Amino acid sequence: MTDRYARQIVLPQVGIAGQARLAAARVLVVGAGGLGCPVLQYLAGAGIGRIVVVDHDRVEQSNLHRQPLYTMADIGSLKALAARAALLRFNPTIEVAAVAERLTPANVERLVADADVVVDAADSLAATYILSDACQQIGRPLVSASAVGLSGYVGAFCAGAPSYRAVFPEMPAQAANCASAGVLGSTVAILGSVQAQFVLQLILAIAPTPLGRLVTFEAGRLAFGGFSFDDAPEPAGIVARYIAPAAVTGADFVVDLRGLDEAPVSPFDGARRLTVDTIDTLLADGQPPTGRIVLCCRSGLRAWQAARRLADGGLTDLALVALGDGPA
Secondary structure: OHHHHHHHHOOOOOHHHHHHHHHHOEEEEEOOOOOHHHHHHHHHHHOOOEEEEEOOOEOOHHHOOOOOOOOHHHOOOEHHHHHHHHHHHHOOOOEEEEEOOOOOOOOHHHHHHOOOEEEEOOOOHHHHHHHHHHHHHHOOOEEEEEEEEOEEEEEEEOOOOOOHHHHOOOOOOOOOOHHHHOEOHHHHHHHHHHHHHHHHHHHHOOOOOOEOEEEEEEOOOOEEEEEEOOOOOOOOOOOOEEOOHHHOOOOOEEEEOOOOOOOOOOOOOOOEEOOOOOOOHHHHOOOOOOOOEEEEEOOOHHHHHHHHHHHHOOOOOEEEEEOOOOOO
16 A cells, blocks of 8 residues: 555655545546546546545547547446546455436535546536535535647636636526647646545645636647636625426426527427527517526526626526536
């Protein structure tokens, strides 16, 4: 056991006591893709005692150039299960739990509450906001990252530092992803490794704390940057929060923002079909909907954009649902 961790135990910032802290730590990693793979590998290598991997996706051949936890033999397997098997082959002395589920507002509190540090390695803005809200409420540090193309960032939020919402109160008008914009495997590996560094510094209490700091990397300029956001104020009011599909009730006015070609059947009976561009018809109606308006789309981005337009028009009882690629 000592031989496995000898090269980090010799560090004055770690030592025997620090290694014991790592062994006692519980880390939740949401996403076992391009960012999640290096995070998981380095946390397992460092001897984190319990790692919980949350991912509902399956391994595809297009993943392999940037997700070295997996092999050709893993194609078609659930990532959470394949990642667990790979990590235990790598370090059988730790505990790894696989949760092959989509992260939603229905399961986030349970998952976050059981962790000492939460890692957001999901390729989903909705998941990031869901995690930040839960971490802010429960008091857990959130290490979040994003990587697209040749650049990205890593930041540490909540647990006494400002939340992700404090730094990014508004969603972008559009969001690129690896499928649409591409990504270089080495770029995402660098940012995932920085995430792992943040996690280890938090657990080992290595100064300076990553909390309240954001690090950027631009491979096109071969440059790191970043800033401190310790003084970022929490938003005075949140336009709308994400809820689980199961939290939608018959009393809600549901708007499905997906096109019929994208989703011929909505999971919500009686859902009205609109787009972000036509959502203003709810404001133009002589009698706007009463009660809560629930806005749904695949990723949650269009739902946020529609909510912003309705809020600007005076409708404030709003909720968002990110349906993902499945039927619900």
